[in-house]
Amino acid sequence: MLSFKDFKNGLMVTLWFVFLTFPLLVIKINPIEKSVVWRWHNMLYVACGTFVFYVLSRLYLARKRVAQQKIKAGIIEDKVAWSAKFFSEPKLYIPLAIAGGLFSLVFPALFSTYQVNIMITALMYVVLGLGLNIVVGVAGLLDLGYVAFYAVGAYTYALLNMHFGLGFWTVLPIGGLLGTLFGLLLGFPVLRLRGDYLAIVTLGFGEIIRLILENWGDFSEGPSGIANIARPGFFGMDLSLEMSINYMYYLTILMVIFTIFVVNRLQDSRIGRAWFALREDEIACQAMGIDKMKTKLSAFALGATWAGMAGVMFAAKTTFINPASFTFLESAIILCIVVLGGMGSIPGVIVGALVLILLPEYLRAFSDYRMLVFGAVLVIMMIFRPQGIISTVRRTYSLKD
Amino acid sequence: MDYFIELFFSGLTRGSIYALIALGYTMVYGIIGLINFAHGEIYMIGAFTALIVSTVLTIYGFPLLAVFVLTALAAVIWAASYGYTIERLAYRPLRSAPRLSPLISAIGMSIFLQNYVLLAQTSDFQPFPALIPEFDFMEPYAHIVGSSDLAILVVSAIVMILLTFMIKFTRTGKAMRATAQDRKMAMLVGINVDNVISITFIIGSALAAIGGLLIASHIGQINFYIGFIAGIKAFTAAVLGGIGSIPGAVLGSFILGLTEAFATGYVSSDYEDVFAFSLLVLILIFKPAGLLGKATVEKV
Numbered sequence: 001m002l003s004f005k006d007f008k009n010g011l012m013v014t015l016w017f018v019f020l021t022f023p024l025l026v027i028k029i030n031p032i033e034k035s036v037v038w039r040w041h042n043m044l045y046v047a048c049g050t051f052v053f054y055v056l057s058r059l060y061l062a063r064k065r066v067a068q069q070k071i072k073a074g075i076i077e078d079k080v081a082w083s084a085k086f087f088s089e090p091k092l093y094i095p096l097a098i099a100g101g102l103f104s105l106v107f108p109a110l111f112s113t114y115q116v117n118i119m120i121t122a123l124m125y126v127v128l129g130l131g132l133n134i135v136v137g138v139a140g141l142l143d144l145g146y147v148a149f150y151a152v153g154a155y156t157y158a159l160l161n162m163h164f165g166l167g168f169w170t171v172l173p174i175g176g177l178l179g180t181l182f183g184l185l186l187g188f189p190v191l192r193l194r195g196d197y198l199a200i201v202t203l204g205f206g207e208i209i210r211l212i213l214e215n216w217g218d219f220s221e222g223p224s225g226i227a228n229i230a231r232p233g234f235f236g237m238d239l240s241l242e243m244s245i246n247y248m249y250y251l252t253i254l255m256v257i258f259t260i261f262v263v264n265r266l267q268d269s270r271i272g273r274a275w276f277a278l279r280e281d282e283i284a285c286q287a288m289g290i291d292k293m294k295t296k297l298s299a300f301a302l303g304a305t306w307a308g309m310a311g312v313m314f315a316a317k318t319t320f321i322n323p324a325s326f327t328f329l330e331s332a333i334i335l336c337i338v339v340l341g342g343m344g345s346i347p348g349v350i351v352g353a354l355v356l357i358l359l360p361e362y363l364r365a366f367s368d369y370r371m372l373v374f375g376a377v378l379v380i381m382m383i384f385r386p387q388g389i390i391s392t393v394r395r396t397y398s399l400k401d
Numbered sequence: 402m403d404y405f406i407e408l409f410f411s412g413l414t415r416g417s418i419y420a421l422i423a424l425g426y427t428m429v430y431g432i433i434g435l436i437n438f439a440h441g442e443i444y445m446i447g448a449f450t451a452l453i454v455s456t457v458l459t460i461y462g463f464p465l466l467a468v469f470v471l472t473a474l475a476a477v478i479w480a481a482s483y484g485y486t487i488e489r490l491a492y493r494p495l496r497s498a499p500r501l502s503p504l505i506s507a508i509g510m511s512i513f514l515q516n517y518v519l520l521a522q523t524s525d526f527q528p529f530p531a532l533i534p535e536f537d538f539m540e541p542y543a544h545i546v547g548s549s550d551l552a553i554l555v556v557s558a559i560v561m562i563l564l565t566f567m568i569k570f571t572r573t574g575k576a577m578r579a580t581a582q583d584r585k586m587a588m589l590v591g592i593n594v595d596n597v598i599s600i601t602f603i604i605g606s607a608l609a610a611i612g613g614l615l616i617a618s619h620i621g622q623i624n625f626y627i628g629f630i631a632g633i634k635a636f637t638a639a640v641l642g643g644i645g646s647i648p649g650a651v652l653g654s655f656i657l658g659l660t661e662a663f664a665t666g667y668v669s670s671d672y673e674d675v676f677a678f679s680l681l682v683l684i685l686i687f688k689p690a691g692l693l694g695k696a697t698v699e700k701v
Contacts, residue, residue, distance in 0.1 A: 020482055023475070024449060024521045029456040031528050036457055042521075142504055189686040196436045196504055197685055200636055204678035207633070215671040328629070332512050339505055372516040378509025382502045383494045 002058055010054040017050040018043055060384065104253055108246040116249050120317055122357040123252040124310055129337040129349040130259045131306025136335065137343035137392075138267065139299035140279030141191070142199040144331055145206030149179045149304040151213065151326035153311020158226040158321050159219075168232035168316050172309060179308020183301035191296045206331055213323040225322025232316050248317050255313060259306065260346060266302075267346075275299050276344075329371060336374045339381050342388025351389055407545050408666040409659070414550045414619070416658025417557035421612030422635035423642075423650040424564065425484075425605025431581040431645035432601050433496075438507040439487050440609060441632020442514035445625060447480035447610025448617040449518055452529055459530065469532050476610040483514075484606025485599055493595070511629075518625040525624065532618040549619040560611060561651060564604070568647065573600060581645070630674060637681040643694020652692060 025046060028037040086092050108116050128150065135143045153175035160166040160174070190201045213220045220226070231244045232251060239247060266272045274295045277285045286292050315321050333356065341352025360370045381388065422444050429437045454475040458468045491510045495503040533549045568574035579587040580597045588594050616631075617623045634657065642653025657677060664676045684691065 016482075016486070020479070020486060021521075023453045023479060024446070024518060027453050027457060028522065029453055031452070031456050031530070034456070034460055036460060136501075140499075140501055142501055144508065189682070193685055193689050196434075196500070197640070197689070199504055199508075200436060200633065200640075201682055201685055204633060204637070204681050207630075208675050208678045211672065211675050329512075332508065335505070335508070368520065369516075371512060372520060375509045375511070375513030375516060379491050379506045379513065382498070382506040382509070383491070386498065386502055 002055065002062070006055070006058050010051055010058070013054050014047050014050045018047050021046045057384075108249055113242050113245055116245055118358065118361050120245070120249050120252050122354055123249075123256050124314060124317070125334065125337060125353040125357045126256050126350050127252075127259050127310045127313075128307060128334050129341065129353045130256075130263050130346065131303050131310065132334050133338050133344065133346070133349045134263060134266070134275075134299055134306070135303035136338050137345070137349070138272065138279065139275040139296060141296060141300060142196070143202045143300070143303065144199050144328070144335070145186075145202035145204070145209075146303070146307055146334055147326045147328070147330040148202075148206040148209040149182055149307035150311040150314065150330070151209055151323070152178050152182050153308035154315040154321045154326070155213065155220060155226075155311075156308070157312040157315040158229050161230050161315075162226060167230065168312070172312050175312035176305045176309040179304040179306070179311070180301045182308075183304025184297065187297050187300040187304075191293060191300060203328065203331075206326075206328060210323050210326050213326070220323070223323060225320060225324075227320045229315050229319045229321070231319060248313075252313065252317075255309070256350075260350075263346060271295065271298060332371075333374060336377055340377055340388060342390045342392060345388060345390050345392040348388045348390035348392070355389075403545055404666070408662045410546045410550050411666075412659035412662030413655065414553050414658070415661060416638075416655035417553055418612045418616045418631075419635045419638045419658055420651045420654035421557055421560065421608045421615075422631060423639040423654045424561075424647060425609050426636050427639040427642075427644055427647060427650040428577070428601050428605050430639070431647075432577065432584075432598055433492070435492065435503050435507065436636065437487075437492075437602075437605075438504070438632070439491070439510040439514055440484075440605065441628035441630075441635070442511050442518075443480050443484050443487075443606045443628070444609040444613040444631055445518065445623070445628030446483050446514065446613075447476045447606075448529070448613035448623045448627065449522060449625075450479045450610070451476040451532075451614040451617060452527060452623060453522075455530055455532060465534070472532060473611070473614055476614045477607045480606045480610030480613070481603045484602040484609075487514075488599060488602040493598075511632075515625050515629065522625070526622045527624065529617040529621050529623050531621065532614070547619075549615075553615045553619060556611065556615060560608060564608070565647070567604075573597070577601060633681075634674075634677045637677050637684075640681060640691055641684050643691025646691070646693045649691055649693035656692075 022043070025042040026039050028039055029035070030037075107119060111119075128146070132143065132146050135141050135146070156175040156178050157168070157171045160171050166174075186202070186205050190198050193201075214223050216222070231239075232248065234244075234247055267276075274285070274290045277288070277290065278292065278295055282292060285295075314325075318325075337352040337356050338349055339352075340356060341350070342348030356374070360367050366373075422440065425440050425443070426437060429435060429440070451472045455468055455472040458471055463471070487510055491506045492503050495506055531549070533552045536548045536551070568577060576587070576592045576597050577600070579590070579592055580594055584594055587597075613627075635654070638654040638657040639650045640653070641657060642649030642651065644650075657680065660680060661673060661676055665673045
């Protein structure tokens, strides 16, 4: 399937990348001791890696082209995505959902507290991913400062708990509401603008929040953070550490189920359809009488609400927060979850979060490469599979006679 | 008064560095309407290449002038190559994709490059040798304006004048302006639009590398993260001046540089970055088209 020319091109590309990565990968300097280490083996890795990747991507593209030609010529029919088939058949997905539900219920009994803790983290990212999915996936607004709302929620709980002794259950709605408020405040001026401005302003906003938290010591305790935040209470009972972690786990599960329920209902609602329409074509959408501003703002604020609530849970889980937990990288991870899983797809986001959070936990050896891989995932997914692992199933109505 | 002048010059220095980066943003935006998030990383890669090349050359005993020239050359060549490659890899395949796709791809590229440099080199701050010597004739003014400040101002002024000439009078410059005005029409009159876009990335990256080299030598240390903040600020400057407009980018950069210098000098240096971001939000609220930009109405 690959011609000689492809290999020749592959060789040229390889040479180009060897040249490109030469100073940064091969030379390692120590400016203080004035010494140089030449790492020629890296050059070999780059060469092999580039060549293999080039050939594989060529093969993939060639196969895709052949398949498309066949579809055009009517030899084979356009495949329905397996996810579409799977999720339109209740017989298939209901058993899976029940099995997943049962497994998550007995999970703390089967695994150690350490595993449960990791799972809580992963589930929180599921909630965050689903929240961001409303903004990015459903409404098509690129929010790069999502972590700011997360920080708002976390600091709401930490500060209210520290100063006024308010409990988890009181603060959870307050955190959500404050998230909404910040979302509205930021969204109102910016959402009038084109999408790419939104990306950069939210990015800037995320950094502003973090810098304020870091520098305004009287308010937020500065970079040292706030410790000894109360764990969620259970009808005033004293829980042992293990019990309270298990309790936190079930709370997170409840939160995930609640989020899935709400997001699912929203997507099928009038406003949900307006979001989808807005994502596809703004002008046509306005012509149909949808208030662009209000619709966008509602998506943005709702996403922020979820981030706020997830932030409260995060503070309650870790019992310690500082501004370092809310850097841009956190926003990038959440975005990566949504993009990898499939923008707008609820099962996709869940799978995406579990894969991206659990894999690095268990592949500790590769954890240094985590962010590198996340960056690459964003690019590669956009080029080769923009719909994500599990693509959304568009609701279609078929007429039956 | 001396303090005021000192701040003024430090503002101009900042401004000219922002301008060198902002030009890349604005040119790319003008032509393909994409915020090239990875542009800040190009600036960082330029600075890192300069650090590596200058250290190696110094160790092998090259004279100072040769070190400076070769370092600048290497930084520009490699940064331009990275810019070109990024466009080919991450943006060109997405030319006809929905607007969100290239943007996400650009963010991915930015994260990738940051971590690539982090893993390939180090996460610590690296000391950067002062490549610009102290000029003797600057001695009496040294307490107000440093030699490297002056060098930065002069070099960026020369670079910007060259760029203006290139865009105004050469064939490539004309092709770039035509592509920015209307890409389809440019194709119809026989302009190879793909080449023009590549050239735009190459020029933008080269400018960013010069900025990276100058500022690294001025401040004296770099790490893998410098591109991120510098990128956002330069973008702010580009938006302030009106994105897509080249004189706008320069004007916006100087306004931003001066604002930052005075704000940190007279108010507080803790909130240095907050000023820039707040300025960005304020401009977008009150004058989204920027100072020199034209407000465009989207037609159906």
